[in-house]
Amino acid sequence: MTTPQQPAGDDAGSGARKNRLSREVVLAAALKLVDDEGLEALTMRRLGQALHRDPMGLYRYAANRAALLDGVTELVLDELAIFGDDPDWQGQLRRIAHDLRLLALRHPNVVPLLVTRPLSTPLGLRPLGTLRPLEQILGLLIDAGFAASDALHVYRAYYGFLYGHILNELQEFIVDPDENEALLRLGLHRLPSKEFPRLRALAHQLADYDGATELDEGITILLSGLSAHLAAPLIKSG
Amino acid sequence: MTTPQQPAGDDAGSGARKNRLSREVVLAAALKLVDDEGLEALTMRRLGQALHRDPMGLYRYAANRAALLDGVTELVLDELAIFGDDPDWQGQLRRIAHDLRLLALRHPNVVPLLVTRPLSTPLGLRPLGTLRPLEQILGLLIDAGFAASDALHVYRAYYGFLYGHILNELQEFIVDPDENEALLRLGLHRLPSKEFPRLRALAHQLADYDGATELDEGITILLSGLSAHLAAPLIKSG
DNA sequence: CCGGGAACGTCTACATTGTAGATATTAGGC
DNA sequence: GCCTAATATCTACAATGTAGACGTTCCCGG
Helix, strand or coil: CCCCCCCCCCCCCCCCCCCCCCHHHHHHHHHHHHHHHCHHHCCHHHHHHHCCCCHHHHHHCCCCHHHHHHHHHHHHHCCCCCCCCCCCHHHHHHHHHHHHHHHHHHCHHHHHHHHHHHHHCCHHHCCHHHHHHHHHHHHHHHHCCCCHHHHHHHHHHHHHHHHHHHHHHHHHCCCCHHHHHHHHHHHHHCCCCCCCHHHHHCHHHHHCCCHHHHHHHHHHHHHHHHHHHHCCCCCCCC | CCCCCCCCCCCCCCCCCCCCCCHHHHHHHHHHHHHHHCHHHCCHHHHHHHCCCCHHHHHHCCCCHHHHHHHHHHHHHCCCCCCCCCCCHHHHHHHHHHHHHHHHHHCHHHHHHHHHHHHHCCHHHCCHHHHHHHHHHHHHHHHCCCCHHHHHHHHHHHHHHHHHHHHHHHHHCCCCHHHHHHHHHHHHHCCCCCCCHHHHHCHHHHHCCCHHHHHHHHHHHHHHHHHHHHCCCCCCCC
C-alpha cells in the first residue's frame, strides 16, 4: 500500500507531521478553532499553525477566507439529520427544531455564520449542504399533502421562527447559570429605572430561561396556526 | 506658510470642512458608509476620510470599532417608532412588524449587525437604544392585560419570528426583479436535479416572493395561536 | 489682556490580517 | 538518471485596528 494516506498518528499533541490534507480535515480544524476560540480566531495563519502547515497551502482547499467560512457553516449544517420520508410531518418538524437548537448550542460561535452567510450569496449559488434541509423539508411537507407553494410558505414560517428563536436564546445564554442571575441583575441594575421598569422587574424570569420548552411551545403554536390557515392535512396520529 | 491646515477656506471639492464633530454625526456617516458600500467598507480610515478627519480622532466618539458597530445598530433601531400606549396591541404589533421589515429593507447591510451584535453582549449591558423596543413592547402587552412573564413569552415568540422572517426575506432578495428570476433560474439550474427536484420546481414561486404579505400572514398565525394558548385578552376591536 | 489647563486633532509606528507571486521541493513517467 | 507537473513553502505588500507622542484650539479665572 503506497497511498499517501499515512494513519501513523492523529494530530494529538505535537506529532502528526505529514498526513495528507483534505478539505474535510481543513474544515474540521477550522470548526474546532471557531468552537474553541471564536470566529475571529479563525485566521489563515492560526489555522495553518493548528494543522502544522504553511498558511498558504490552505488556499488549495478553500479559495479564500470567505469560502472557508462557507465551508464551516456547511460542515455544521451537515450535522443535522432530516428524514424526508417520515409520514408524521409535525413530529418530524418538531424534532428537527430541537435538533437544530441543540446544534446551535453546541456551536454557538458558528451561529452568526449560519444566519449571515446566506445573506451574501443568492439562493441558487449556495453550498449544496446549505440547501439540502430546504429540499428535504419541502419533500416532507409535499409528501404530507401540501401543495408545493404552500409547502414553501410553511417552510418559511417554520425556519423563520426557528432561526429567530435560536438568536433569541443565544442572546440570553450565559455560561455559568449561577453567575447568570448575578450578571443579569448587575446588568439590569445599570438601566435607568424610570425608562425600563418592566425589564428590571422581569430579572428573575429572564434568569431562568428554558429554551427547550420555549421552542416547543412556539412550534406548537405555529403548527396549529398553520394547520388552521392552510387547510393542511391534519394528520395528528396515523 | 506656518500651518499646513487653514480652516479659512472651504475644502476644494467636497465641502463641509470643520464643523464640530459629534457622536451622532460620526454614527450617521458610518451608517451611510455601510448602507452605500457594505459592512466591510466601514473602516476607521475610510470613515475618517468621509468626515475629512484623522481616523484617530474617531476614537473619541467610539472606543473601538466594535463600539462603532454597536452605535450603528443603535442608530438604526432608533428609526423604529413604538407607541407604548396603544390599546390595540395586536394592531400595534402588526404595524411594528411591518415597520421593522421596511427598516431592514432600507438598511440591508446593517441586518447582520442587528442579529449578531447582541450575541456578543449580555442583555443588561447592551446599548439602551437596543433595549428600548423590548421594554416598550413589554409595556404594550402588560397594559393589554398579559401577566408579566407571559408578556415575555409573547415578546420572544414575536421577535423571534420577526427576525427570522427578515433573515429569510433578505436571503431571497435580489435587487433587480427582472434579473431576479433569471438569476434564480440560473442558480437553481446548477443544482443536481436528482437531489433537488422540489427546489427546482419551485423556481417560479421563489422568484415572486412577496415579503409583506408573507410577514402579515405569519403574524396573523402567531397572534391567533398566542391568543388561544395564553388566555390573552381578545381585544379585537375597541 | 493673558496664560494655563483641558479638550480636541494629527502624525508616526507597529503588530496582524488576507493573499499575490516567486521559489523550493517532491512525485511520477521515460 | 533526467524532465515535467504538482505541491509545498517563503517572501512581500497593501490594508487593517489602535497605542502613544505631539500640536492646536478653546475656554475661563486672574
